[in-house]
Amino acid sequence: MTPLLILICLVLITIVVIQIGKVTELASSIRGEEDTQFETNRWNGIMSVVFLVVFLVGCILSAVYYKNYMLGYGPHAAASQHGGSIDFLFDITLFFTGIVFVLTHIALFWFAYKYKGKKGRKAEFISHNNKLEVIWTLIPAVVMTFLVISGLDAWNEIMPDVADDEDFIEIEATGVQFNWLLRYPGPDNMLGTRNYKKITGINPLGQDWTDPKNQDDIHPSEIVLPVGKKVRVRIIARDVLHNFFLPHFRVKMDAVPGIPTYFIFTPTKTTEEYRQELSNYAEYQVPSDPEDPEGPQRWETFDYELACAELCGSGHFSMRKVVRIVSESEYEAWLAQQNSYYLSNIRNGDEDPLKGQLLDLEISQRKTEFSSAVKQALSAPDSLEKIIPLNYVQYETGSANLTPDSRYELDNLVEALKENSTLRIEISGHTDNVGDAAANTALSQSRAGVVANYLHDKGIDAGRFVARGYGQSRPLVANDTEENRAKNRRTEFKILSK
Numbered sequence: 001m002t003p004l005l006i007l008i009c010l011v012l013i014t015i016v017v018i019q020i021g022k023v024t025e026l027a028s029s030i031r032g033e034e035d036t037q038f039e040t041n042r043w044n045g046i047m048s049v050v051f052l053v054v055f056l057v058g059c060i061l062s063a064v065y066y067k068n069y070m071l072g073y074g075p076h077a078a079a080s081q082h083g084g085s086i087d088f089l090f091d092i093t094l095f096f097t098g099i100v101f102v103l104t105h106i107a108l109f110w111f112a113y114k115y116k117g118k119k120g121r122k123a124e125f126i127s128h129n130n131k132l133e134v135i136w137t138l139i140p141a142v143v144m145t146f147l148v149i150s151g152l153d154a155w156n157e158i159m160p161d162v163a164d165d166e167d168f169i170e171i172e173a174t175g176v177q178f179n180w181l182l183r184y185p186g187p188d189n190m191l192g193t194r195n196y197k198k199i200t201g202i203n204p205l206g207q208d209w210t211d212p213k214n215q216d217d218i219h220p221s222e223i224v225l226p227v228g229k230k231v232r233v234r235i236i237a238r239d240v241l242h243n244f245f246l247p248h249f250r251v252k253m254d255a256v257p258g259i260p261t262y263f264i265f266t267p268t269k270t271t272e273e274y275r276q277e278l279s280n281y282a283e284y285q286v287p288s289d290p291e292d293p294e295g296p297q298r299w300e301t302f303d304y305e306l307a308c309a310e311l312c313g314s315g316h317f318s319m320r321k322v323v324r325i326v327s328e329s330e331y332e333a334w335l336a337q338q339n340s341y342y343l344s345n346i347r348n349g350d351e352d353p354l355k356g357q358l359l360d361l362e363i364s365q366r367k368t369e370f371s372s373a374v375k376q377a378l379s380a381p382d383s384l385e386k387i388i389p390l391n392y393v394q395y396e397t398g399s400a401n402l403t404p405d406s407r408y409e410l411d412n413l414v415e416a417l418k419e420n421s422t423l424r425i426e427i428s429g430h431t432d433n434v435g436d437a438a439a440n441t442a443l444s445q446s447r448a449g450v451v452a453n454y455l456h457d458k459g460i461d462a463g464r465f466v467a468r469g470y471g472q473s474r475p476l477v478a479n480d481t482e483e484n485r486a487k488n489r490r491t492e493f494k495i496l497s498k
């Protein structure tokens with residue numbers, strides 16, 4: 001209904017304007033053409049000046065009114081070390097262009113008034129004016145030079161790459177339609193190599209799994225960074241142009257397929273600190289969900305964000321990720337919870353080129369597990385039975401021959417015995433209940449004996465360990481499934497005295 005009314009109004013106004021025009025035409029033909037023209041000029045001139053005043057005042061008022069919606073003003077302070085220099089560049093550019101904007105508009109509309117056509121006034125012919133031309137060429141040239149130089153200066157300050165000896169965190173962001181794939185280097189602090197030919201459904205970045213640097217890399221779903229630490233982001237795209245944009249940190253860089261780019265920045269405010277700053281602004285003191293007036297306020301639910309700033313296709317809007325800036329200790333805790341993408345998604349699957357091989361990474365992980373188990377057992381009260389399983393000591397089926405990879409776990413045991421020189425242990429072999437009980441006992445006895453020999457060969461005094469075969473007499477769990485039987489076939493050791 002309303003649009004119809006508006007349409008009718010517009011039609012009526014048009015008719016009225018046309019009718020007035022006709023009446024004026026009639027009046028002018030009665031009064032004489034020239035007089036009417038001068039009268040029109042006078043009104044045009046006056047209305048130009050009125051427009052000038054209303055327009056300029058409107059511009060200034062709206063700039064002040066909407067100030068808090070602009071980066072660098074009000075709640076949109078920069079949260080990175082270099083952010084201030086970018087905001088300063090915007091301000092200084094606004095200052096000069098603002099002066100030009102106001103002066104040229106005044107000149108435009110004031111001249112339209114002052115030099116309007118009047119009875120007896122004739123236009124002056126000027127072929128050129130050297131002085132004026134020099135002035136209006138020189139002033140913009142000087143101002144432009146100043147702006148360009150200060151821009152270059154800021155660029156050089158922001159864009160140098162990190163030095164070799166600098167302490168920084170390197171992460172990687174890959175733009176794809178329509179998501180950001182994030183990668184952290186994992187405990188080795190190094191991102192592994194990539195090859196686009198290796199991209200598959202479960203290898204979205206085309207990582208080369210034979211590169212050990214890739215095996216601990218993490219693919220998190222959000223960016224988490226410690227405050228005050230330099231961050232280098234490797235930026236690239238997999239399909240079309242995207243743009244890595246962290247508005248609060250004044251970070252913006254194209255993500256180009258085939259051309260790696262980067263950006264280095266240092267966050268200076270944690271998410272929590274930024275929220276506290278926002279809580280001072282009225283526009284953030286409203287419920288973040290209008291449906292729930294009692295719920296948290298806008299400043300409480302604020303999060304830094306990563307957006308794509310290149311119109312990259314129909315799902316462009318959905319390329320948003322949360323960015324959390326936290327304290328160093330919170331960052332360490334978060335990092336410790338993240339799992340290697342390779343170990344949790346690729347390892348020993350169809351696409352694992354290292355299927356069945358033991359990785360250096362796994363050897364050192366097992367070593368850490370082993371020494372913490374020993375440490376825990378040694379510090380536990382003496383009344384507790386201290387049994388530590390040798391999970392990775394394996395034998396060939398039905399025999400007492402160790403598999404080649406068993407030596408890593410046995411070396412861990414040798415090391416523990418050397419570190420704790422008074423430690424005495426019992427090595428025990430166990431089987432499942434398949435087959436003859438006496439034969440099982442004999443097999444477990446010889447398996448425990450093989451371990452004992454290994455320790456002896458590595459220089460551990462024979463008086464410090466005994467080897468015993470328990471056969472099927474001490475199952476961990478009921479021998480009812482193949483899985484459970486595998487659990488019962490085991491070698492372990494018990495601390496006799498320390």
Ligand SMILES: [Cu+2]
Pocket residue numbers: 175176241242243308309310311312316319
């Ligand atoms: Cu995009």
